[in-house]
Amino acid sequence: MKKKHISLLRGIVVCVNAVAAAVLAVGFVAGMRAGYGSETWKEILEGKNYVETAEFQEQAASSVYDALEAAVRDSRMEKDGQYDPQRIIRLRDYLDNDTIYDEMPEKEKGICYRLGDLYQWSLKGTSYSDDVLNESYKPLFYGSIQEYCNECDEEYKAVVDQLVKSMKQIQREVALYQEQQKNWSAQATNVRYLLWDLGNGNVYTNVDSLQSENSQDTFAAYFKSLGSYYIYDSRTISVAQQNVGDYYSYNTHDLLEGWNIHLAGEYLVYVGIDTTFPATDVLSAAAQKYQEADQNLQPYILPMVAAAVLLVVTAIWILVLLLRFLWNMALVILNHAGIVMRVSICFVSYLLLQILLWVLSGKGVLSVAMLAGVNLVVLAVLVTDGMQRQKLLTAIQEINSEEGNTRISESGLFAINRQMAAAVNDLGDGLRHALQEQMKSERMKADLITNVSHDLKTPLTSIINYVDLLKREELHNEKANEYLEVLDQKSQRLKQLTEDLVEASRASSGNVVLDIRRIDVKELLMQTSGEFVERFEARGLQLVENFPQNPQYVDADGRRLWRIIENLFRNVEKYAMPHTRVYLDLINDGDRVAFSLKNISENPLNISPEELTERFTRGDESRSTEGSGLGLSIAKDLTEIQQGTFEIYLDGDLFKVTVSFPTASETAES
16 A cells, blocks of 8 residues: 555656646747747846846947947047038048048148048049049148149159048048938937047037036936946046946947047046837847747746746655666666676676786787787677677568568577577577468468358359249248248348358458459449438438549449449448438549548447458447448458558547548559
């Protein structure tokens, strides 16, 4: 009793673990299908909001980096919050290190242009007359490029090359600035930035309301209110930050200098992310996705937590089961101690031999050669053993597939393999003997059936003929007429039985000559159903037909196919429950034509589909109906010898048989 309780408890523990694991699996699969990774699961379980997630922290760090680059571009292109075309470009400095000037003393070495002039000139393009550049805009402090070259002793072509390169570069930079004005507006992004040049008081920002401010407290209060911010003061190299991920790994001052920030002195830089996400951008989309994930995964959290707790609590039972399994494995090893010891001794001996050879022979070439020789011998033994075992396996497979008189030569085999070969040979001999006896029995049975049927056929034919003659006589004895009717019925039944026996014997042995032709199954079914309509009506059976409109052709023997269909209809007539419907369906899936008969059985079908197709098996165990029990067996055998399939499906009292044949080829004989 105690053992029974332990088994019950173990079963409960295993079931609980299985259910808990299933709950966890369902939760994780649901999350994975919705596109939620393990990190999202973890953060939702920890109750984090989106700003606290690793994804936001990563995006925030990237946003700070991009915002600083945008602020630097503003410092180079703007003044008082507007594009400043009056800034000065000295070609050599601009090409060397992207330097832009607010002012330039006259006659300063190097040719200079206004930023706006160079940009407009780049849009118009350059043209030449006799290798001389047509100057759309004049350089500062000089009437022409040639005048500058003459006065400063520089080569004209080199200066023109500098000018063309500068125009291309300034065009790219202004285009980036113009694109930035759209992408970094407060309506397009949730990222806010502000660069305050303490040298001249200029403010560069994408927050219009802060453009006219100049208070450090005001700036700090605004950005800290956003929920995610980064503040850098170049005067003290101090940083204040919150929810900006790992941006701290960057050196802000070096970044700005590397981007050639244009400032007049020290500066403060502010970057923030509005965590209410009023604008539609990547950040707001990610926040919306995380919120949806939180809503979608919440129903799974409580069951999954409970399942995890159950798994932890019952882990000790799993460990006990594992230890018990290992113990059982140890017992198995002990029960097979002989083979285990032999293998272990061989393995240990092999290792000891290698160690001994290594110690005795040192580490020279001789040692290596000796070890190699031993290993080759061991390899040869293992390969030989493997080949012998493969030989045994091949023989067993041939015996299993009943191929030939397979025997294994026992000469040259290792002892254990020789024993297995002898056992396999004995097994093969036994199977072959049993198969021969079975075939002999089948032949004798078939011969007996054929002989008995033929012996019965002649006297039975005489009886039927004499009964027919008596029926033609006008007998006035009513009792005699009744006897004559019974005699007629029984003789006809006996005739049908003998014909069925012969047909079953031929079909099962394959001794049937087929006349394969192109047959219209639909027409044959309609013909047979017409012949049985009165018989069905006599039992109150209603035939419901479902045929396609077109003919359905198969390659088959017409007489044998009609016999299959007739047997199935007779089976329905005998065993279907009266006053029910019988369904006849014909379908074609392109490769095969299949027809099925479906009815409700009058008697319980306490039998398997396989048993129903055995000879002399009847669904009516009480044998209250006439029948030989050969109809379905004959139908199945005739179907299979014509390359068809015969399937029976039982569900309670529902009986369904389906017969299918390959669709007829176009070249088949019609």
